[in-house]
Every structure is written in structure tokens, then in C-alpha cells.
Amino acid sequence: MTFDDFKMRRNNKIGIIVDDDFATKNMPPYPYPIFLSYETPLRIKSILSYLKEKAVFENERIVKIEPMKVEEEIIRLAHTKYHIDSIRNLSNRGNGLLGEEVFITEDTFELAKKAVGGAIKSIESVIKNEVNQAFALIRPPGHHALREKASGLCIFNNIANSIIYLREKLQYNKKIAIIDIDAHFGDGLAQYFYEDPNVLYFSIHEFDFVEGDIGFINELGAGEGLGRNVNFPLPMNTSDQEFLEFIEIVDPLLKEFQPDLIIIAAGFDMYFDDPIGNCLLTSVSYYRFSEIILRIAEEICEGKLVYILEGGYSLIGLPVCIYSVFKALLKESYRPPSFENLQFSNNSKKHDIKKIKSALKKLLSDHWSFI
Numbered sequence: 001m002t003f004d005d006f007k008m009r010r011n012n013k014i015g016i017i018v019d020d021d022f023a024t025k026n027m028p029p030y031p032y033p034i035f036l037s038y039e040t041p042l043r044i045k046s047i048l049s050y051l052k053e054k055a056v057f058e059n060e061r062i063v064k065i066e067p068m069k070v071e072e073e074i075i076r077l078a079h080t081k082y083h084i085d086s087i088r089n090l091s092n093r094g095n096g097l098l099g100e101e102v103f104i105t106e107d108t109f110e111l112a113k114k115a116v117g118g119a120i121k122s123i124e125s126v127i128k129n130e131v132n133q134a135f136a137l138i139r140p141p142g143h144h145a146l147r148e149k150a151s152g153l154c155i156f157n158n159i160a161n162s163i164i165y166l167r168e169k170l171q172y173n174k175k176i177a178i179i180d181i182d183a184h185f186g187d188g189l190a191q192y193f194y195e196d197p198n199v200l201y202f203s204i205h206e207f208d209f210v211e212g213d214i215g216f217i218n219e220l221g222a223g224e225g226l227g228r229n230v231n232f233p234l235p236m237n238t239s240d241q242e243f244l245e246f247i248e249i250v251d252p253l254l255k256e257f258q259p260d261l262i263i264i265a266a267g268f269d270m271y272f273d274d275p276i277g278n279c280l281l282t283s284v285s286y287y288r289f290s291e292i293i294l295r296i297a298e299e300i301c302e303g304k305l306v307y308i309l310e311g312g313y314s315l316i317g318l319p320v321c322i323y324s325v326f327k328a329l330l331k332e333s334y335r336p337p338s339f340e341n342l343q344f345s346n347n348s349k350k351h352d353i354k355k356i357k358s359a360l361k362k363l364l365s366d367h368w369s370f371i
Contacts, residue, residue: 012303014329015065015125015134016057017118022139023048025107029095036103038275038313039153044137050319056326063131067118067138075116077168078161078192080148087112087155102150112140112155119158119308120165126304127172127261133294133329135266135307135322143186143265143310151188159265159308160192163199173198174260179250179293180204181286182267182310183277185215185231189265195223200230200257204246206270206278207233217360220367227367232360235352236278238270242349243285245357247292252370254296261304262297268312268321272342275313282340283317283324290328305329 023044030037056062075084088109090096096104115138122136142159144152159178166172178193180186180203193199207213213233221229230253232246254262268286269277297305307325312318320337327334365371 012133013061013063013131014326015063015122015131017065017067017122017134017136017138018048019067019114019118021107021111021114022118022137026105026111026140027107028103029105030103033275035276036101036153039103039140041139042315043313043318044139046315047137047319047322050323051326054323056323059330061330062326065121065125065131065134067114068121068124070113070117070120074120074165074169075113075156075161077164078147078157079145083148083150087150098150101152102155108140108155114138115140115142115158116156116161119162122306122308123162123166123261123263124170126306127166132303133297133305133307135309135325135329137309137322139309141267141310142308143180143182143189143267144184145188146191152184153311154188157188157192159263160189162308163193175200175257176261176263177202177254177257177259178263178265180265180267180310181270181289182265183269183274183279184267184311185213186265186310187214190215190219190229193225194221194229195225197224197228199225200228200253200259202230202232202250202253204232204234206236206238209233209235217356217363220363227364230360230364233356234279235349237280237345237347238349238353239280239344240282240285242353243270243279243281244288244292245350245353248357249360249364251292251296253364253368255300256368256370258300260301261306262293262301264293264305264307265310266307266312266325267310268314268318271312271314271317271321272344273314273317276311277313280344282342283321283336284334284340286321287324287328287334287336290325294329294331
């Protein structure tokens with residue numbers, strides 16, 4: 001390592017967007033094991049406790065940042081008034097249920113607004129060079145939320161709202177790449193930017209190849225955005241050995257697209273212990289992914305990289321995975337906990353993933369020159 005490299009590493013700052021409300025409010029009014037009950041303030045509480053135990057907040061390169069305060073006019077950039085009013089009205093009543101996937105408490109409306117504020121602040125702090133990278137530890141998640149409705153535990157679309165805010169309020173019209181590593185396809189994000197040539201959405205998600213699903217490889221975008229929506233579906237039980245196969249596509253794709261900012265829709269529900277995911281990853285995958293994506297970001301966009309928390313519901317695994325990300329962003333070595341030293345099935349998914357990768361490359365060859 002040269003002296004300049006050492007100096008750069010020492011001076012790099014990483015922002016953590018935190019607020020005690022995310023760790024205390026919007027408690028689901030349902031017992032386990034109901035699906036809705038997994039989106040709980042204990043997610044953030046467990047993360048903060050673990051990061052404190054590991055002395056992350058004592059690192060001079062870590063900067064705590066509060067969410068930006070947002071009013072309804074900011075939420076209306078991305079959502080209809082009817083949707084906003086519905087969330088507010090149900091929160092004022094103190095309870096509610098939207099479909100089968102979203103619960104409402106008296107805290108929901110204000111906390112969901114604060115989540116949008118946390119996402120905006122994380123991105124704004126990076127593009128204004130206040131920090132080099134940032135991680136927004138926010139909830140409820142957002143990548144399933146649509147313009148007109150909540151969906152999949154998500155109230156408002158935190159990332160979409162942030163990008164629209166950047167464009168309309170800050171006149172930030174540069175290219176942005178979103179890499180979504182949540183176990184579930186971010187249909188909300190895909191819909192917002194499906195025809196947008198200046199947003200590259202790349203989703204890596206588990207896929208039900210038996211019954212079918214959305215988020216398949218032939219969903220490439222439309223109009224001027226054709227080729228800018230890229231899905232890399234993974235078979236269930238994908239493990240550490242196969243997970244990073246998608247890098248073979250995402251690396252040259254990012255280098256050809258040349259975004260000015262990379263946003264990670266950071267879901268951790270592919271973790272082997274996650275109650276609503278079906279993959280077998282350990283924290284090592286998230287560490288290695290973060291090492292790679294940071295290196296790419298430093299090469300193409302001056303390291304402008306933002307993680308925004310989406311899913312991840314194992315109260316044991318989620319804190320460990322997020323800690324592994326910080327170790328990668330800090331460019332420090334990482335040793336996984338001993339309980340992750342497990343032997344999973346020898347039924348490798350590499351053959352299946354190789355076929356997916358080959359088919360996807362053929363589809364992308366009409367839109368990108370790197371193929």
C-alpha cells in the first residue's frame with residue numbers, strides 16, 4: 001500500500017444514518033410466526049447493539065447522521081395523495097391492515113416519513129462529499145412500495161422517493177445505478193424506473209422457477225429505459241459458493257453505464273437463518289460483495305456508494321451481515337462468527353446459475369456492448 005493509499009483510507013468517512021425511533025416504534029401487533037411480525041423495531045435495535053459491541057461507533061471514520069425531516073410535499077413526489085392519506089388516516093386510528101402484507105400502527109405514518117428522510121440524507125451526504133459512503137439503517141423497508149399503494153412490508157418507496165427528490169429539488173440529473181440484493185424482487189423500484197434511461201436497476205433475487213414470478217430475465221425495461229432493468233434470478237438454496245456469480249455481469253455493466261452514484265438496496269434475507277428467505281448465504285457473501293462493489297465505485301464514481309436497508313429479518317444474522325458490510329467499507333479484514341461455520345447441502349446451484357447467466361447475456365447483448 002502506498003502512502004497516498006494509506007492517507008486516503010485513513011481520511012475516508014462513512015456515514016451511518018440512525019435514529020432511536022427506528023429501534024423502538026411501529027411494533028407489529030401480531031405474535032410470531034405471522035409473516036407481518038418479522039418487520040419489527042428489534043431489527044434495528046439488534047443492529048445498533050451489535051455495532052456498539054464491536055466498537056464501530058468508536059471508529060473515527062464513522063460519522064453518525066440524523067435523518068432529514070420531511071413533510072408531505074416530499075412524499076408526494078413519489079406517491080399519490082390517496083396513498084399518503086390512507087397511511088395517515090389508519091395511523092391516526094391507531095391500527096390497520098393493508099392487504100396481507102402491511103400492518104399499520106399509530107407510529108407508522110411518521111416513521112415511514114422518517115425512513116424516507118433517512119434515505120434522502122444518506123444519499124445527499126455522499127453526493128455533497130460530506131462522507132464518502134453511507135448506510136441508512138432505516139425501517140420500514142421500501143423497495144416493494146408502489147406509487148399508489150403499500151406492499152410487501154413497505155409503506156413508502158425510500159429509494160425511489162430519494163432519487164425523485166434529488167432530481168426535482170436538488171436538480172441532480174446524473175446517472176444512478178441501483179443494485180438490489182434483497183431476497184425478493186423489488187417490483188416497486190422496477191416500476192418507478194422501468195422506462196428511465198438514467199437509472200440502471202440490477203436486481204439479484206431468489207426466484208420460484210416452478211410456479212413463476214415477476215422479476216424474470218426478460219423484463220428488461222421499456223421505451224428509452226430498455227436494457228436498463230436487469231434481473232438476475234437465483235434458485236432457492238443458493239449458497240456462498242454461487243452467490244457472486246452475478247458479478248461477471250454487474251461489473252462490466254456498471255463500467256459501461258458509468259453512473260455517478262451507486263445505491264445498494266440492502267436486503268439481507270438471503271441469509272441462511274432468515275425466516276422469510278430461502279437461500280443459504282452467510283455474512284461472508286455480504287462482505288465479499290461489499291469489497292467488490294466498493295472497488296468498482298472507487299473506479300467509476302469516486303467511491304460514491306450508499307447502502308439503504310431493505311429486508312433482513314433474522315435478529316441473529318442481520319446485525320452480523322451489516323457489521324460485515326462496514327468492515328468491507330472500512331477496508332478491514334473480516335472474520336465471520338463461528339456459528340456460521342456450517343456445511344450446507346452439496347447440491348450446488350452453479351449449473352443452474354450458469355444457464356441463467358448465459359441466457360441473460362444473450363438478452364442484454366442487444367443493449368450493451370460489453371457482451
